Amino acid sequence: MSAHAGDAGLKAAQAENFDNLNDVVAGSAFDRHLRFFNFGYRPLDGETPSGPSLGGAFPNRDSAQLLFEVVGDTDLTGARVVEVGCGRGGNLWLLRRSYEVAQVIGVDIAHKSVVFCRDRMPESNAAFIHGDAEQVPVGSGIADAVVSVETSCTYPDIESFFRDVARILKVGGQFLYTDLHDVRLIEPFVATLASLGLELTYQRDITANVQASRRDRAARQKLAFGDHDSADAAAMKEFVGVDGSELFDLLASDLSSYVILRFTKTADVTPPAERFLTEHEQAQVRSHAAEAVRLLTIPSASGGNRPAS
């Protein structure tokens, strides 16, 4: 049995962080343009970036590029795409804009992110649901692709998420996945997904690209969150991962790797009650999730720190 007494509290804290972040952004001049909350991807010298080319002043450019790298050469024409941890909907917005997907469904634990997405993408082929990544509230076998970008590192029970990804996908569907992971856990994660019927088709370490994006963009992006007093400013500095923050150090460390993984679901597997990850691995996952949620803490905007809107 993997459910853990602290998990609900951790998830509530994570939802609160992102609800608070939405409040902070709502008070800034950049509210309607800020659709992504991730570290982004910067092509290195000599590298040909994936996907459509983006203008030099394209908002959230590095985050858009991260999605393009995650998608790679995957054909999403006519696809129904589910994104788990969709945040403010940037990835699904971009998939609709740049690929001919048929339908997008976003799930997020932060209610205010879901409200933002619904407001920004009212089209009938876009749906946004408030829900938990470890119990995704969508039917089985409905997705041609599941997307997950820089969100699973906060899940205390990641195997439940993996099991749900396998459940949601059609046979032949794609799992397009990226995150910052403890290097020791990548192999067990891939093995777990293999046991669930998902075959690894692509793996690439992009840590240097993500670091390059943080080094170049983090200080600027912090400005987009508006003016804050010193407590908020420190939190935002950490959140956006400026050079010198704990998150930046984690990126730079040999212990972690920011990796793109793509899988194809080759078979429907009925998962056993027994877990694939060991108790020790599950404890590591839970500990890292708690650490990530701590680092991403955003103070409540009701504390008087919210900038005038």
Place this chain on the structure above:
Amino acid sequence: MDQTTFEWVRGRFAEVLELDPAEISKNSRFADDLDADSIDLIEVVNSAEHSLGVTMAEEELYDLETVGQLVDAIDRHRAVGE
């Protein structure tokens, strides 16, 4: 009208980017020529909305590459009396 909008946009970019207005032309590309990023562009657009009384959809900004393209976009809105 067009020149007025251009003068206004040039003035705002010069302020935001701390450049001499003479360095900014209609052909100036935001990133390559002015070293401007999306945050700079959004600042100028937000100012235009307040000062010139136009409302621009987010989508309109995403394919803009030059100062002249922004001026044209603002003028399209001014022409319809927004």
